[in-house]
Amino acid sequence: TKEEIEEYHGFEVPHLGRDEIYSYVKEHISDAEDRTILIMKLEGHTLNEIEAHFNNKYSYEWIRQKYNRVIERFRTILAEEVK
Numbered sequence: 501t502k503e504e505i506e507e508y509h510g511f512e513v514p515h516l517g518r519d520e521i522y523s524y525v526k527e528h529i530s531d532a533e534d535r536t537i538l539i540m541k542l543e544g545h546t547l548n549e550i551e552a553h554f555n556n557k558y559s560y561e562w563i564r565q566k567y568n569r570v571i572e573r574f575r576t577i578l579a580e581e582v583k
Contacts, residue, residue: 518542528577534570541567 521542529535533554540550547567551560558566 524578525574529570529574534566534573537563537567538570538574 522539525535525538525542529538536553537550540553541547545553547560547563550563550567551558554563
């Protein structure tokens with residue numbers, strides 16, 4: 501059985517609440533899979549649960565790497581928008 505790798509990515513943006521972050525993600529992350537992965541992680545799902553959500557279409561490692569790329573892109577976009 502796979503161990504869940506949890507990585508802290510610091511979503512906290514002091515002046516943005518959860519609803520604002522959700523709506524921002526829905527409006528600015530156009531790739532449906534990226535958006536689903538990011539929202540599921542925001543909701544507290546594990547990478548194993550996300551893998552199961554996609555009916556094991558993608559490997560755990562693929563989802564982990566894709567999540568990390570989505571996080572970096574989200575941070576970059578948010579940093580530009582929030583200045």
